[in-house]
Amino acid sequence: MDLADTLVADFDVIDLLHTLATRSTELLDANAAGIMLADQRGSLRVMASSTEEARLLELYELQRNEGPCLDCFHSGAPVARADLDAMLATWPVFTKRMRELGFSSAQALPMRLHGDTIGVLNLFRSRPGPLTESDLWIGQAMAHVATVGLMQERSIAASEQLAEQLQAALSSRVLLEQAKGVLAERTGLSMDESFHAMRRYARANQRRLGEVAARIIDGTVDAEALRGT
Incomplete structure (x- = not known):
């Protein structure tokens, strides 16, 4: 499994999280998935999503x-509801927006290690x-593997160092969203297509996604060159 490939030195955190989101939709009965991680202040931030609709719903x-992700993060346990009526009773505002974006159910699985919850895997159906x-x-097994991948690096021996790595990933995520918009505007690709083009380019050229995003924004990488990747 691709997630296991991240248990080596110098892996790309953003790529790891997008792999988890993508593989979740391929292996599970889910139509979209997303990842949220806690920043240095303990606030959740959207880090990866398999579709633009999932990203918008997480935001x-x-x-x-309001929503299952927040309840999952605070409880450290999986969160789901039996049916749509139960979702509406628990999360009325979130559930209405979920339906508008084409989903009929959502649940969340914790990303935990040694009793600490560092994020949540969201699954939409x-x-x-x-x-x-x-x-x-x-x-849940996939979420555990990704959590270990985030925390396994030899240099991460203390929580402060883990927080620094996650903060760097959050900064890369901001660049990634900006680059997706730039690429979509310059090439006519959708936001999802733009991300996949960047990811293919990063892997083909052995670059981190954050680095590719920065180069798209400053013009070092020609946006048109990514259209055919």
Whole structure:
């Protein structure tokens, strides 16, 4: 599995998180997925998503301070509801926006290690209801692998160093969103297509996604050159 490949030195944190989001939709009965991580102040930030709709829903969840992801992060346990009515009763504002974006259910799995929750894996489905027990087990296992990947680097021996690495990833995420917009404007690609083009280019040229994003923004990498990657 691609996630296991991250258990080596010098892996790309942003690429790791997008791999988790993408593989979650391929292996589980989910139509979209997203990752949130806690920053140095303990506030959740959107870090990766498999689709633009998932990213928008996660941002909305944080803006309105309501949804399964927040409950999962604070409790450190998986969060789901049996059906749409139960979701509406628990998260009325979030659930309405979720339906507008084409989803009928959402649930969240904690990214935990040694009792600490550092983030959440969000799973969105076009059908109502939670994941099956087998999918839940697989999804949680994937979240655990990604969490270990984030924390395993030999240089990360203290929580302060982990916080610094996650903060660097947050900064790279900001550049990535800016670069997606630049690429979409210059090439006519969608936001999702722009991200995949950047990711293919980064892997083909053995570059980190954050570095590729910065080069797109400053013009060092020609946007048109990524259209055919």
